Structure formats: C-alpha cells, structure tokens
Amino acid sequence: MKTTMIMLFLALLSWGASAQHDHSSMGNSGNSHSSMTPKMKEEPRVIPSITVKHSLLVTSILDNYLALKDALVDGNGKKAASSGKLLFDALGKFDISSQATTKQKELKDIIDDAKENAEHISENADKIAHQREHFELLGGDLKDLIVIAGADRTLYQLFCPMYNNSKGGKWLSASDKVRNPFYGDEKMKCGRVLVEIKVK
Numbered sequence: 001m002k003t004t005m006i007m008l009f010l011a012l013l014s015w016g017a018s019a020q021h022d023h024s025s026m027g028n029s030g031n032s033h034s035s036m037t038p039k040m041k042e043e044p045r046v047i048p049s050i051t052v053k054h055s056l057l058v059t060s061i062l063d064n065y066l067a068l069k070d071a072l073v074d075g076n077g078k079k080a081a082s083s084g085k086l087l088f089d090a091l092g093k094f095d096i097s098s099q100a101t102t103k104q105k106e107l108k109d110i111i112d113d114a115k116e117n118a119e120h121i122s123e124n125a126d127k128i129a130h131q132r133e134h135f136e137l138l139g140g141d142l143k144d145l146i147v148i149a150g151a152d153r154t155l156y157q158l159f160c161p162m163y164n165n166s167k168g169g170k171w172l173s174a175s176d177k178v179r180n181p182f183y184g185d186e187k188m189k190c191g192r193v194l195v196e197i198k199v200k
C-alpha cells in the first residue's frame with residue numbers, strides 16, 4: 001500500500017514536471033503540448049448576419065447576378081457575358097426615385113458603378129479573367145445596393161482569400177455552400193461565408 005502511494009506520488013510529480021517543462025519552453029513545445037492535452041472539439045463557427053428590408057425591386061437584378069455567378073463557376077465566359085447584359089438592363093430599370101430621397105445620390109453612384117462592371121462583363125465573353133475582375137467589384141456594388149434597397153431572398157456574402165494575389169475576393173450567393181466563381185474547377189471549394197444577409 002505504502003509503495004503504491006509512493007509510486008503514485010512520483011508519477012504525479014514527474015507528470016507535473018514535464019507539463020511545466022512543456023509550457024515554459026517557448027520554441028518547440030507545440031507537439032508535446034498538444035499530445036498531453038486532449039484536442040478541444042472544434043466549435044462551430046458563428047456566422048455573422050445582417051438583416052435588410054424586404055423588397056421585390058431587386059428581383060431581376062439578383063436573378064441575373066446569380067446566373068452570372070453560376071456561369072463563372074462553370075467557367076463559361078459566353079454565358080457570363082449574356083447574363084452580364086441582362087444584369088446591365090435590369091440595373092437600368094431600377095427605379096431610384098422609389099427610394100428615400102436621402103439615399104438617392106448614393107444609390108445612383110452604386111447603380112452606375114454596377115452597370116459599368118456589368119457592361120465590361122458583357123463585352124468580354126472571351127476574357128473570363130477580365131470578367132472575374134469586374135464580377136468581384138460587382139458583388140460589392142450589389143451588397144451596397146441591397147443594404148439600402150432591400151432584397152427578396154436570403155443571401156450569403158462569401159470570401160475567397162486566394163483571389164487577386166491573396167488580396168481576396170468576395171461574391172454573393174443564395175447558398176452558403178462554396179462554389180468558387182473566381183476559379184471554377186481549379187479551386188471550387190476555396191472560400192468561406194463572411195456574412196449571411198437575411199430579409200426582414
């Protein structure tokens with residue numbers, strides 16, 4: 001009995017000493033440390049969300065943007081160009097005067113910028129890399145638009161950290177599943193959800 005107690009004491013003592021050693025050595029304690037403490041179960045990432053008002057004014061804009069996004073996921077520059085043209089037309093039909101007067105100037109700038117990007121996409125069916133550059137900008141325009149004017153469906157803003165020499169690129173999707181429009185098949189799964197955009 002006494003022997004057992006001493007053995008236990010020595011075991012605890014040596015465990016404490018080695019644990020302390022692991023924590024105090026800064027350099028390569030990583031491995032021994034993680035082998036001593038059981039790995040924490042990874043917590044599910046909480047996705048931040050914003051809520052925008054409900055509006056049907058953006059329906060055809062979003063439909064055509066999402067079709068454009070899918071065309072780029074598929075690596076289809078021709079389809080992206082035709083969706084870009086339809087998006088350009090839909091943006092032109094957005095009635096700015098239906099919005100709060102205090103927001104009209106900002107909305108006009110956003111729509112003008114989005115139209116320019118959509119136009120470049122429509123005119124570059126054979127230059128998908130160029131279309132993707134404008135598509136990245138377009139995603140920012142449309143997010144700004146729906147924050148002010150509302151949306152008709154739940155959207156997700158996703159982020160690919162690799163795009164544009166690791167500056168990253170954002171896009172909008174109706175799904176939180178990553179299907180990368182900047183790389184398509186090359187890096188289909190690259191990206192994560194930045195924010196969920198809910199509709200009131």
Ligand SMILES: [Cu+2]
Binds near residue numbers: 120121130134
């Ligand atoms: Cu261009």
